[in-house]
Amino acid sequence: xxxxxxxxxxxxxxxxxxxxxxxxxxxxxxxxxxxxxxxxxxxxxxxxxxxxxxxxxxxxxxxxxxxxxxxxxxxxxxxxxxxxxxxxxxxxxxxxxxxxxxxxxxxxxxxxxxxxxxxxxxxxxxxxxxxxxxxxxxxxxxxxxxxxxxxxxxxxxxxxxxxxxxxxxxxxxxxxxxxxxxxxxxxxxxxxxxxxxxxxxxxxxxxxxxxxxxxxxxxxxxxxxxxxxxxxxxxxxxxxxxxxxxxxx
Amino acid sequence: xxxxxxxxxxxxxxxxxxxxxxxxxxxxxxxxxxxxxxxxxxxxxxxxxxxxxxxxxxxxxxxxxxxxxxxxxxxxxxxxxxxxxxxxxxxxxxxxxxxxxxxxxxxxxxxxxxxxxxxxxxxxxxxxxxxxxxxxxxxxxxxxxxxxxxxxxxxxxxxxxxxxxxxxxxxxxxxxxxxxxxxxxxxxxxxxxxxxxxxxxxxxxxxxxxxxxxxxxxxxxxxxxxxxxxxxxxxxxxxxxxxxxxxxxxxxxxxxxxxxxxxxxxxxxxxxxxxxxxxxxxxxxxxxxxxxxxxxxxxxxxxxxxxxxxxxxxxxxxxxxxxxxxxxxxxxxxxxxxxxxxxxxxxxxxxxxxxxxxxxxxxxxxxxxxxxxxxxxxxxxxxxxxxx
Numbered sequence: 001x002x003x004x005x006x007x008x009x010x011x012x013x014x015x016x017x018x019x020x021x022x023x024x025x026x027x028x029x030x031x032x033x034x035x036x037x038x039x040x041x042x043x044x045x046x047x048x049x050x051x052x053x054x055x056x057x058x059x060x061x062x063x064x065x066x067x068x069x070x071x072x073x074x075x076x077x078x079x080x081x082x083x084x085x086x087x088x089x090x091x092x093x094x095x096x097x098x099x100x101x102x103x104x105x106x107x108x109x110x111x112x113x114x115x116x117x118x119x120x121x122x123x124x125x126x127x128x129x130x131x132x133x134x135x136x137x138x139x140x141x142x143x144x145x146x147x148x149x150x151x152x153x154x155x156x157x158x159x160x161x162x163x164x165x166x167x168x169x170x171x172x173x174x175x176x177x178x179x180x181x182x183x184x185x186x187x188x189x190x191x192x193x194x195x196x197x198x199x200x201x202x203x204x205x206x207x208x209x210x211x212x213x214x215x216x217x218x219x220x221x222x223x224x225x226x227x228x229x230x231x232x233x234x235x236x237x238x239x240x241x242x243x244x245x246x247x248x249x
Numbered sequence: 250x251x252x253x254x255x256x257x258x259x260x261x262x263x264x265x266x267x268x269x270x271x272x273x274x275x276x277x278x279x280x281x282x283x284x285x286x287x288x289x290x291x292x293x294x295x296x297x298x299x300x301x302x303x304x305x306x307x308x309x310x311x312x313x314x315x316x317x318x319x320x321x322x323x324x325x326x327x328x329x330x331x332x333x334x335x336x337x338x339x340x341x342x343x344x345x346x347x348x349x350x351x352x353x354x355x356x357x358x359x360x361x362x363x364x365x366x367x368x369x370x371x372x373x374x375x376x377x378x379x380x381x382x383x384x385x386x387x388x389x390x391x392x393x394x395x396x397x398x399x400x401x402x403x404x405x406x407x408x409x410x411x412x413x414x415x416x417x418x419x420x421x422x423x424x425x426x427x428x429x430x431x432x433x434x435x436x437x438x439x440x441x442x443x444x445x446x447x448x449x450x451x452x453x454x455x456x457x458x459x460x461x462x463x464x465x466x467x468x469x470x471x472x473x474x475x476x477x478x479x480x481x482x483x484x485x486x487x488x489x490x491x492x493x494x495x496x497x498x499x500x501x502x503x504x505x506x507x508x509x510x511x512x513x514x515x516x517x518x519x520x521x522x523x524x525x526x527x528x529x530x531x532x533x534x535x536x537x538x539x540x541x542x543x544x545x546x547x548x549x550x551x552x553x554x555x556x557x558x559x560x561x562x563x564x565x566x567x568x569x570x571x572x573x574x575x576x577x578x579x580x581x582x583x584x585x586x587x588x589x590x591x592x593x594x595x596x597x598x599x600x601x602x603x604x605x606x607x608x609x610x611x612x613x614x615x616x617x618x619x620x621x622x623x624x625x626x627x628x629x630x631x632x633x634x635x636x637x
Binding site for chain 2: 053074085095096100104105110116118
């Protein structure tokens with residue numbers, strides 16, 4: 001099966017510190033993947049590279065059926081190619097309503113003049129309502145996003161990702177600060193999304209990763225340490241050493 | 250489309266109604282068309298204030314809605330004033346020259362006429378040659394085009410360079426200050442082609458209307474300014490409503506997030522920066538014929554800072570706030586500095602408002618920023634929320 005995203009041999013340094021070290025990692029068109037790793041393993045830098053925020057020193061990032069390189073594209077071009085990103089801290093537009101937040105994210109022409117002459121259509125409204133129902137915010141469409149609870153903001157942001165209709169979702173710590181019920185619901189949303197597209201979840205929380213029940217990649221010092229099911233990787237002695245901080249080998 | 254836009258934004262209708270009523274009252278009380286209770290000079294002051302309100306709403310869109318603290322928008326205002334001033338001055342001088350030469354037995358050649366006009370206009374800076382930038386000064390239509398094109402192009406080039414390099418925040422503010430300072434210093438030079446520190450004068454005399462009393466000209470410009478403000482208000486309200494408004498407010502609140510949604514943020518900033526510069530130019534072109542004179546001091550950096558102060562005091566992120574701030578502060582400013590406010594004798598010291606007004610303005614700016622970040626316009630929110 002051809003891959004949706006192929007990252008190969010990527011390295012990047014900040015002031016001499018190698019945040020990513022010869023990293024190679026692939027994602028299939030429809031899969032759910034968790035990326036775990038201790039602090040400083042390069043999880044966020046990996047997402048920065050894929051979304052165009054950081055340019056790597058070397059390596060290739062190849063995307064999609066046409067095998068285009070993402071390295072020459074800007075953030076907005078990469079987003080238009082179909083890669084959506086959810087940040088660790090929920091970043092929704094708090095002054096605006098849930099509907100406005102979703103409408104902004106909805107897949108539509110993005111140029112200033114297309115936006116200026118944009119008209120509300122029944123089709124867009126239906127898409128917004130479908131997404132709002134998916135994330136459980138159908139009753140809150142007219143509320144300002146700033147009024148939502150922490151968990152609801154996280155869902156709204158996931159909903160904004162879904163509205164972009166991306167082929168790859170990069171989700172950074174979606175469960176941080178959530179209650180148990182909220183986590184369950186988040187798991188459901190992500191697993192349903194992964195039926196039709198690739199969803200990559202970066203997470204610290206092992207319990208949440210277990211609930212996702214998917215393939216796991218362990219990053220350490222900027223490269224892949226282990227890959228496989230959660231039981232497989234947690235049985236790996238190197239992973240145990242890294243996570244428990246034992247220095248003997 | 251238009252209907253749904255206005256019905257979704259009732260405050261626009263309220264504003265237009267209030268502006269219309271105000272215009273009607275002033276027209277009925279003015280010397281030219283009504284009871285004569287309002288002096289011509291005060292009609293001019295009000296007309297100028299309307300132009301300042303127009304540039305203030307432009308400033309509010311670029312700063313309050315899009316988050317770009319431009320401290321150079323008065324440069325565009327000044328350019329608009331210079332562009333219309335060139336035609337006013339040329340056409341009027343041409344009229345005077347033709348009249349004085351008409352008594353001669355031998356009709357003057359076009360070259361003689363041109364030299365005489367040049368001498369009249371540029372004699373004050375020791376020149377009689379028309380600089381290249383006056384090439385279109387004989388055409389009202391082309392100079393009106395300049396009112397729109399020159400600020401628009403300057404904003405487009407400046408904005409493209411600045412936004413493309415992702416210059417933001419205070420660095421962008423400093424760049425815009427540098428732009429208006431550079432333009433002002435350039436115009437102060439005698440060989441800039443725009444009469445150096447003398448600027449352009451006699452702009453209140455409209456060519457072709459020499460017989461019309463100033464009281465009539467004043468009320469006509471007042472009405473044109475009110476129309477421009479109303480049209481500008483509706484236009485900007487349309488821009489900041491709907492999806493465009495969502496995107497530019499998103500850029501203000503979290504530029505990076507908007508970028509990851511797939512929007513090319515730089516294009517949006519450039520659009521907003523340029524369109525507000527064009528409206529600022531139009532406001533300037535209406536202001537200076539009422540002021541009668543424009544000189545490079547008008548576009549000194551402080552002018553653009555005042556503009557930001559008006560918008561901050563009136564209330565950022567709401568168009569009527571900008572109108573209130575500009576009208577309130579600029580009228581109060583002319584009252585204080587024009588000797589309208591009585592001096593306060595403290596016994597040991599006399600507070601003269603001509604000197605102390607700036608201190609008062611500065612203090613109120615600090616107070617508004619710290620205590621009422623929503624400005625005077627925020628009071629409306631408070632009142633509206635109190636009523637169920």
